Amino acid sequence: MDSVNEGNFLELVKYTAEQNELVSKVVLENAHRNNQMVSHKIQTDIVHCFTEEVIESIIKEVGHDVFCLLVDESADVPDKEQMTMVFRFVDSDGIVKERFVSLAHVKETSSLFLKSAVDSLFAKRGLIMKKLRGQCYGGASNMKSEFSGLRALVMLINFNEGYGTRRLPEKVEVKTKKGEIKIGKGLNQEVSFQRSGKTRWGSHYNTLLQLIDLFASIIKVLEFVEIGGSDGIKRRQANGLLKYFHTFDFVFYLQLMLLFLGITNNLSKVLRRKDHDILNAMSLVKSTKQQLYKIRDDGWESLINKVSSFCENYKIEVLVMDDEFDSKNSRKRSNITNLHHYKVDCFYTILDMQIQEFNDCFDEITLEHQLGLYIDNIREDERFSNLKDLGHLACMMVMTKKHLSHPQVYRL
Structure with missing residues (x-):
């Protein structure tokens, strides 16, 4: 039978006309013959206008505040690669929202090409990277390689047909069968790692722990793909990862990230619990800051010893700290030592950034004073008597303007 449906656009126009006499x-x-809006080009233009209006309203809703970016990829029916982007943010009423903002066909899924698509969206909408507070990548694992110094950690090789788990090294295969390691399905999924696509510190921490545990097997997988990969791109990817995995630079950043993420992991778990104890959270914030200060004062030797030990175990060249730092991005002499680069430019700089972030977000002295007032104030307010969860509490604080009188508590 022939369908009576004349297309989604016309059906929507008909439905709207039936509901509204005007x-x-x-x-x-x-309508006039030249204004019936039934041609494909006109319909496309109208849909495009709707798209622009919706996205602009989303951007206004985000305002100039911080937000998270969620990126995923998939293929449409003709197997063309598509990249989707979603913003996650807290609106002016304290409600966490996720809003779809972009779907684009991409010619390739290399990190540079995907990064270019993100940059184009930000430039077009007047957004700045400084406001980006979280990144979540689903299938778009290539994008994760953009993390400076860790670009090789969360991107392995895509296996085409014929490269399944049955041909992985024994340790990887056994752990996969036991369910200890998740194997992605579909396009551009990591092999052998827990996916670190969530905006949570703990997911990245567990990925790096697995990387260390499986390092020898991962090297074998990459060597296998480098020689017998299904196409030249994957062989070159494997070759590039193998070279980077065997550098002091890689090992240093690996151990540095494990150190930082390990310190903040417990706090991360507490802050994301729906029933978390605010007093315990405040105490953990203080303890975490103290630990970061302690690491800054006394943690360098311990870190560099772990780096050296890992390098020795896997026959990776250990740099002489007093030698001149070799900057691959410049033809000029760096005029600084390896010790200065890794200790001052990396270790101290990242620690100071973390400590400053904690100080900006959580001033425990102010928070402690606010907390007592907050508890007494909330207990006396009947509007807070039937709260369901933390999200409901956040919305109620905004509704009653208490997020202005207790800003530190609200932020926590």
């Missing part, structure tokens, strides 16, 4: 007088057969 609309019915100016559309379809009641």
Whole structure:
């Protein structure tokens, strides 16, 4: 039977006309012949206008505040690669929202190409990277390689047909069968790692722990793909990862990230619990800051010893700290030592950034004073008597303007 449906656009126009007499007088057969809006080009233009209006309203809703970016990829029916982008943010009423903002066909899924698509969106919408507070990548694992110094950690090789788990090294295969390691399915999924696509510190921490545990097997997998990969791109990817995995630079960043993420892991778990104890959270914030200060004062030797030990175990060249630092991105002499680069430019700089972030977000002295007032104030307010969860509490604080009188508590 022939379908009576004339297409989604026309069906929507008909439905709108049936519901609204004013609309019915100016559309379809009641419209002028040159203004019936039934051509494909006109329909496309109208849909594009709707898209622009919706996205602009989302950008206004985000305002100039911080937000998270969620990126995923998939293939459409003709197997063309598509990249989707979603913003996650807290609106002016304290409600966490996720809003779809972009779907684009991409010619390739290399990190540079995907990064270019993100940059184009930010430039077009007047957004700045400084406001980006979290990144979540689903299938778009290539994008994860953009993390400076860790680009090789969360991107392995895509296995095409014929490269399944049955041909992985024994340790990887056994752990996969036991369910200890998740194997992604579909396009551009990591092999052998827990996916670190969530905006949570703990997911990245567990990925790096698995990387260390499986390092020897991962090297074998990459060597296998380098020689017998299904195409030149994957062989070159494997070759590039093998070279980077055997550098002091890689080992240093690996151990540095494990150190930082390990310190903040417990706090991360507490802050994301729906029933978390605010007093315990405040105490953990203070303890975490103290630990970061302690690491800054006394943690360098311990870190560099772990780096050296890992390098020795896997026959990776250990740099002489007093030698001049070799900057691959410059033809000029760096005029600084390896010790200065890794200790001052990396270790101290990242620690100071973390400590400053904690100080900016959580001033425990102010928080401690606010907390007592907050508890007494909330207990006396009947509007807070039937709260369901933390999200409901956050919305109620905004609704009653208490997020302005207790800003530190609200932020926590």
